[in-house]
Amino acid sequence: MTPRDTPPGPLLDVRGLTVRTDDGRTLVDDLSFTVGGGERLGLIGESGSGKSLTTLALLGLLPDGMTATGSVELAGTQIVGAPEKRLTAVRGRDAAVVFQEPLTALDPLMRMGRQIAEPLARRTGLKGRDLRTAVTDALVRVRLPEPDRIAHAFPHEISGGQRQRVALAMALACEPSLLIADEPTTALDVSVQAEMLDLLDTLVREREMAVLFVSHDLAVVAKVTDRVLVLKDGRAVEEGPVLDVVTAPKAGYTRALVAGARKLESALDLRSPR
Numbered sequence: 579m580t581p582r583d584t585p586p587g588p589l590l591d592v593r594g595l596t597v598r599t600d601d602g603r604t605l606v607d608d609l610s611f612t613v614g615g616g617e618r619l620g621l622i623g624e625s626g627s628g629k630s631l632t633t634l635a636l637l638g639l640l641p642d643g644m645t646a647t648g649s650v651e652l653a654g655t656q657i658v659g660a661p662e663k664r665l666t667a668v669r670g671r672d673a674a675v676v677f678q679e680p681l682t683a684l685d686p687l688m689r690m691g692r693q694i695a696e697p698l699a700r701r702t703g704l705k706g707r708d709l710r711t712a713v714t715d716a717l718v719r720v721r722l723p724e725p726d727r728i729a730h731a732f733p734h735e736i737s738g739g740q741r742q743r744v745a746l747a748m749a750l751a752c753e754p755s756l757l758i759a760d761e762p763t764t765a766l767d768v769s770v771q772a773e774m775l776d777l778l779d780t781l782v783r784e785r786e787m788a789v790l791f792v793s794h795d796l797a798v799v800a801k802v803t804d805r806v807l808v809l810k811d812g813r814a815v816e817e818g819p820v821l822d823v824v825t826a827p828k829a830g831y832t833r834a835l836v837a838g839a840r841k842l843e844s845a846l847d848l849r850s851p852r
């Protein structure tokens with residue numbers, strides 16, 4: 579990871595984050611949490627609990643008709659209320675996001691190689707043949723076979739699992755300090771899911787990158803995070819080390835989540851020591 583002049587304190591410091599619609603509905607309610615450099619936090623809750631809106635608010639990407647209040651400091655930059663120019667500088671460099679549906683992040687009319695080349699060129703200044711080599715390397719690093727074929731393909735010409743790897747390669751191309759992964763495996767087949775989780779785990783570990791991992795699936799979160807924050811109806815109901823929350827959940831809602839978590843046992847067995 580390229581060292582940057584980041585101020586002391588957590589990499590991501592969220593205080594009293596609240597998201598309201600223009601017609602007065604509160605969808606995220608007074609949320610506070612931190613993510614330190616290299617730390618992995620899981621954000622968990624069932625559908626509609628406010629996970630996606632929280633991640634969008636962290637990067638100033640809320641849809642029209644919604645407003646965030648409170649404070650989100652990312653690597654020392656205040657995101658809430660920041661002008662677009664400041665947000666553009668932060669996105670990709672300090673935090674990059676991988677969404678559930680990679681097509682959200684990919685331009686359907688641009689070959690995959692060019693899409694990865696753009697952030698790579700911005701960060702490294704590479705051009706021409708060197709840039710092409712760097713693109714191939716980035717595709718190899720996310721374990722894509724036939725990187726040259728993938729680089730020449732359009733998004734619809736490769737599989738969903740391959741697209742998600744390309745989206746991950748794009749997110750990593752800027753070497754962000756924080757990777758936000760919003761249900762990155764939910765749309766994938768179960769076998770592909772496990773590979774993707776393993777890949778994500780390895781790549782962020784190598785880079786000592788912090789991760790905010792968003793999922794409705796406690797088993798998945800238990801595999802890849804250190805700490806977990808449980809959301810219900812836009813509010814935090816519980817937070818703690820993932821093993822504590824899983825083995826001794828305090829809130830009734832968390833207890834129900836744990837009871838319902840499929841394959842939790844096997845997930846914990848597979849959890850690699852950190």
Ligand SMILES: Nc1ncnc2c1ncn2[C@@H]1O[C@H](COP(=O)(O)OP(=O)(O)OP(=O)(O)O)[C@@H](O)[C@H]1O
Nearest residue numbers: 599605623624625626627628629630631632641794
């Ligand atoms: N563009 C929008 N306009 C109005 N309400 C919205 C919008 N997007 C989300 N919501 C509402 O905000 C609440 C939180 O949604 P959010 O998408 O953050 O939940 P989530 O936990 O990410 O769920 P899922 O796992 O299904 O994506 C829900 O009640 C949802 O209906």
